[in-house]
Amino acid sequence: MSARVLRWARKRQGLDPHTTTLTSRRIYILPTAIGLIFALTAFAMLLGSMNYNNNLSFVLTFMLVALGFVAMHQCQRNLVGLDVSFAGVEPVHATRPLEFRIAVHNRSKNRRYNVQVYDGRIVSDIRDIPAGESRVFRLEYPTRQRGRMAVPRFGIRSNFPFEMFRAWSWVHMDLEALVWPAQASDVPPPPAALTATGHRQHDARGEEDFAGLRGYSDGDSPRHVAWKAYARSGELLSKQFAGADTSSQWFDFDTLDSTDTERRLSILTRWVVDAELLQRDYGLRLPGHEFPPAHGDAQRQACLRALALFDEKRGS
Template sequence: MRQFLRALNPLAALRRQVSRWMQARLPLSDTLLLTQRNVYILPTGAGWMLALTLLVLLLASINFQLNLGYLLTFLLAGSAVAGMHICHGTLRGLTLHLQPPEPQFLGQGAALTVQLANERRSPRRAVALAVHGSGHWAWTDVPAQGNAQVQIAFSPSQRGLHPVPLLTAETRYPLGTFRVWALWRPAAQVLVYPAPEPGAPPLPPGEPRSGGTGSAPSHGRTEFDGVRAYRRGDPMKLVVWKKAAQAFASGNGTLIARDAQQPHRHELWLDHAHTGLGDLETRLSRLTAWVLQADRLGLDYGLRLPGQEIAMGHGAAQRRRCLEALALC
């Protein structure tokens, strides 16, 4: 309701245009030094009330010739001026550096890590950072001639490569009568993978390796590169303990056994056209879940997407290549 009323405000469109114009003038940089040129200050609501109170005290002191009233008025005014100077100095001279964002899965939210460097010999109190307009502030104190880190929540609404949104640094220390802030446009981008399908079906059956006979059918869903899921009655000497340990460590209690009858006969291809789904996003979600399954099992696998094919491989590098291709598909 509040947003609807704001949209009806005739000044709302003008404010949005002025805001876009100001943001477009900000340079793109992952490191920002706060100076007098990019730090702004205005009284808060409490500050305006204090100013009104001081005006009333001054008029009453003049009217009734109260010396103690003059003393109280100018003492409070001096405290407000000193607080304004301290508040502006809390941000002025601070250096902000955005660390390279890690890729995230859609729906899990991204954490932007910002490092604050203070070269001054006194600490800086109550410094807050947030995505501009979000209202979700991350507060920290920066020690004297030291560093501090804060993590800012950022939740992209879709997969793909997203620019880091406009950030705001703010403080109201020490009295809360003034708001000092700075706007920051980082140059970094965040890669967002598709969300894995919950409860995804098992991996698809393997395809006969090119150049092989491929006449015998596959016995199990994970029967690729000479391994398969452990079946009751298999000799324990066929268990691949290294891959079993990796599976248990990742929370997937699946034993992997060597296939003595069909070694290296099948290849695992995760094909966009064979997911059994019609919608693009649900297909990518299922492929993402299959990539994570194959990686947990330590299998060699490849990925086929429209106009793109990622060769067979395994390990962290293969997982990263496949997830990046799914995110940018």
């Protein structure tokens, strides 16, 4: 039944953009256990009032019923008009939690109370959203294996006021994140580095032979930023060196002894992470794909992405 309801909601609403405004027609509401007890109590009071024909009892009963209707209306209006948007997700290694960030913006002049983002048993914290402000909710998903992880939908809900009703809306954004292979804990030593002398310019080693300045690029070490030049001109530049010894390593999938594909990918992942921490050039060879030696965030991201999508790369 739950699966059918979710398929019906997806067909009714369609695919949502990465910024979606909640309208009244897409917000659902049902009484909670507290609301059902409240309704039964009010019905019992109504029967007692009719039995004894007590006017004060009628007044109290109708006041409680009116309070219930006001609470139902307010609960539904607490979500109407909220802007829900995807605020990003960072790749992680397998076995670490993957955190999807969902931003909710309140454009109205009224504060919104007890708002929560959820996906089944995965829930965010419950927060209030002041008028004109935004709050970022986090959904943490456990990861067990590398590859793509999809979140086809999530919900946003509230039980304000009195927790007698629960209003919610489903959002279908088809979010996706990347899970890198887990880092192997016991790895063989990486292959020996290959050294070349004075054959190219390099910005990470050979500091004894300054060759000039070049534009700053992502991944450059802060130690090589020309801070004095930045203070004078306000432009970020990196120091460049030439004629120095440079070394690089090749990490090759086919040369590993293990017959387990996932074990090989975990070893390569560990080597990539360690080489990046040491600021060493490294290249990666996978069946059908090769990354020339380099270092920096772009190199790390490209290599880890290829390792995470290893089966897809081979299939292509």
